[in-house]
Amino acid sequence: MWVGREPQVTPMGLPFTLAIVLEEAPEVTGHLQETYYNLCMEKSQKINYFILHILQEVDEELEKGSEGITLNIAGNSRLMPEERVTGKDFWILFRILKKNPYISGLDVRYNLISDVGAYYAARLLQKNTTLKYLRMTGNKIENKGGMFFAAMLQINSSLEKLDLGDCDLGMQSVIAFATVLMQNQTIKGINLNRPILYGEQEESTVHLGHMLKENHCLVELHVCKHNIKNCGMKQLCDALYLNRSLRYLDVSCNKITCDGMVCLADVLKSNTTLEVLDLSFNRIENAGAKHLSETLASHNRSLRELSVVSNNIQGEGLVALSQSMKTNLTLSNVYIWGNQFDEATCVAYSDLIQMGRLKPDNTDVEPFVVDGHVYLAEVSNGLKKHYYWRPTYGEACTNSPNAGFTLVPVGGHL
Numbered sequence: 001m002w003v004g005r006e007p008q009v010t011p012m013g014l015p016f017t018l019a020i021v022l023e024e025a026p027e028v029t030g031h032l033q034e035t036y037y038n039l040c041m042e043k044s045q046k047i048n049y050f051i052l053h054i055l056q057e058v059d060e061e062l063e064k065g066s067e068g069i070t071l072n073i074a075g076n077s078r079l080m081p082e083e084r085v086t087g088k089d090f091w092i093l094f095r096i097l098k099k100n101p102y103i104s105g106l107d108v109r110y111n112l113i114s115d116v117g118a119y120y121a122a123r124l125l126q127k128n129t130t131l132k133y134l135r136m137t138g139n140k141i142e143n144k145g146g147m148f149f150a151a152m153l154q155i156n157s158s159l160e161k162l163d164l165g166d167c168d169l170g171m172q173s174v175i176a177f178a179t180v181l182m183q184n185q186t187i188k189g190i191n192l193n194r195p196i197l198y199g200e201q202e203e204s205t206v207h208l209g210h211m212l213k214e215n216h217c218l219v220e221l222h223v224c225k226h227n228i229k230n231c232g233m234k235q236l237c238d239a240l241y242l243n244r245s246l247r248y249l250d251v252s253c254n255k256i257t258c259d260g261m262v263c264l265a266d267v268l269k270s271n272t273t274l275e276v277l278d279l280s281f282n283r284i285e286n287a288g289a290k291h292l293s294e295t296l297a298s299h300n301r302s303l304r305e306l307s308v309v310s311n312n313i314q315g316e317g318l319v320a321l322s323q324s325m326k327t328n329l330t331l332s333n334v335y336i337w338g339n340q341f342d343e344a345t346c347v348a349y350s351d352l353i354q355m356g357r358l359k360p361d362n363t364d365v366e367p368f369v370v371d372g373h374v375y376l377a378e379v380s381n382g383l384k385k386h387y388y389w390r391p392t393y394g395e396a397c398t399n400s401p402n403a404g405f406t407l408v409p410v411g412g413h414l
Contacts, residue, residue, distance in 0.1 A: 032059050032096060039092050048083050051093075062102055070105030070133070071097075075112070076389070087116030094120040098127040109137035109163075118145030122152035125159055135163040137191070146173025153180045153187065160186060161410050165193030165222065171203060178207035182214040189220035189248075189410035197227055205232030212239035212246065220410045222250040224278075233260035237267045244273050248408040250383075252280040252307070261288030268292075269299040276404045278383050280309040280335070289317030296331055297324035303331055305403055307383050309364070310338030315345045322348040325357055333362040333403050337378050346374040361400040 033055040040047045054073055061069055075084040085093075085108055097103055113121070118141035125131060141148075146169040149162065174195050181187060197204060204226050212218070226232070233256050240246065261284050268274070284292075289308065296303065308321070318336055322345075325331055336349070350367035352358035360366065365376040383404030399406045 031062070032100075035096050036092060039095055043092075045088060045092060048085065048089055050077075050083065051085065051089060055096075058103070067102050068104040069102055070107060071103050072107045073111070074107050075110035075138075085111035085113060085117075087112075087114050087118075087120070090117035090120045094124045097131070098124055100128070101130050104130055105133040105135075106131060107133075107135045108139065109135050111139055113139040113141065115141050115145035115148070117141070118148045122148040125149075125152050125156045129158045132158065132160045134159065134161070136167055137163050137165045138167070140168045142168045142196075143170030143173045146170065147176055149173075150176035150180050153177070153184050157184075157186050161189040161220070162187060163189075163191040165191040165224070169195040171195070171197055174204045175207045178204075178211040181211045181218065185215070185217040187218060189408075190218065191222040192226075193222050193250075194225035200227075202227070202229060202232035202235070205235045209235035209239040212236065212243045216243070216245050218245055220248040220250075220408055221246060223254075224250055225253045226251075228254035228256060230257060230260040230263075234263045237263040240267045240271050240274065243271075247273055248276040248278075248404060248410075249274060250278040250404075252278045252282070254282055256282040256284060256288075258284055258287035258291065260284070261291045265291040265295040268295045268303065271300075272302045274303060276305045276383065276408055277303060278307045278404065279311065280307045280338075280383075282311055284308065284311045284313065286314050286317035289313045290320050293317075293320035293324040296321075297327045301328065301330045305333035305383060305407060306331065307335040308339070309335050309382075313339040315340065315342035318345040319348045322352055325352060332359070333383075334358065335364045335382055337364045341376055343373065346376050349376060350374045362403065 033052060036052060036055050037047065039045070051073060054071065058069055058071060073085055090108070090113055093106075097106070108117075108121075111117075113136065117139065118136070121134065121136065125134065139145075141164070146164065146167065149164065150173055153159070153162075169192065174192055174197075177190065177192060181190070192204075195204065205223070205228050208221075208223065212221075228236075228251055232254075233251070236249075236251070240249075256279065260282075288311070292306070292308075296306075306321075313336070318339060318341070321334060321336070325334065346367065349358065349363070349365055353360060353363070353367060360379070361381060364379050364381045366379045367374055367376055369375070381400045381403065383402070385401035387402075
């Protein structure tokens, strides 16, 4: 691990001669592109032509006078199937971007950036005050890399959104983030999805609950796949009684049941800031759906989007949710696919759509009739449909498939 000094970067694979590189490389004209090219030559680093192409596009935008540019070097782009970005590549990017005032977002998801790259990403954020959004999703930076970012947040006062989902963070780094965010009042959105946790004590939610009691700036929190059970959900709910900033809470893919919904339904009676709630892939069942429905029908008037996808809810619970929408006119988006539909469910949601109470773009089901019976088909709408993938062509960030990010646009949908 290189700490405190620049690494002695060696070529990846066989060394390139200057003549071969000049023959294969496109003409270098832009400032960022030229800088990247020269640094690769200086350190005998193999040129990543995907990065070179992206930097050329950025140079073209800069020539037009554009500012606030997002540098998108995502490793899952099907249009540019080149080598993925490594930690060594990130050292080059660190040298290029550390004093660049025009880049406000950096998306390097699904690459091969390890804790080495995380170290340079953290150093970049210590030096660069214009970078607002960083997405590292899917890079295995592990606990050591997570600690670099947590330490960085003690110094950085400009970053607004940090996505470290699926990065194999450890318990130590999750606790470190919770601790740092008690003091950091700049971060508006953070994604800590799927850390590698051991044990059943739910330490992560205990510390995140303490953080939410103290932090009054965080708007968006993703804690998917944290092994949260009812006890952990109670910790988060206790914090939500005091928190007045959080608008988007993602607790999907956990182990929350109807008992956790008792706590959540109670806090929603008094919480007036939470607008998007993702409960997908838990197990709240009919009882949990009824607790939510009662609160939404009679008390809460702030929640606007709710996802209960794949929660083993049967017709009784789903109909109760549909009934709550008749008295609660604030709740506009409801996602229910993956539960157990009966005919009463199909009729209830068909009626909501036909009377205009539930717009077709605001739900993930569409009614159709066969032999006089109403059924529901799945529609590709949701809170974050394009978080893990994007269409090969066209715009991925339209409102319907990404309703959560549209309502709470922290980080320009990074």
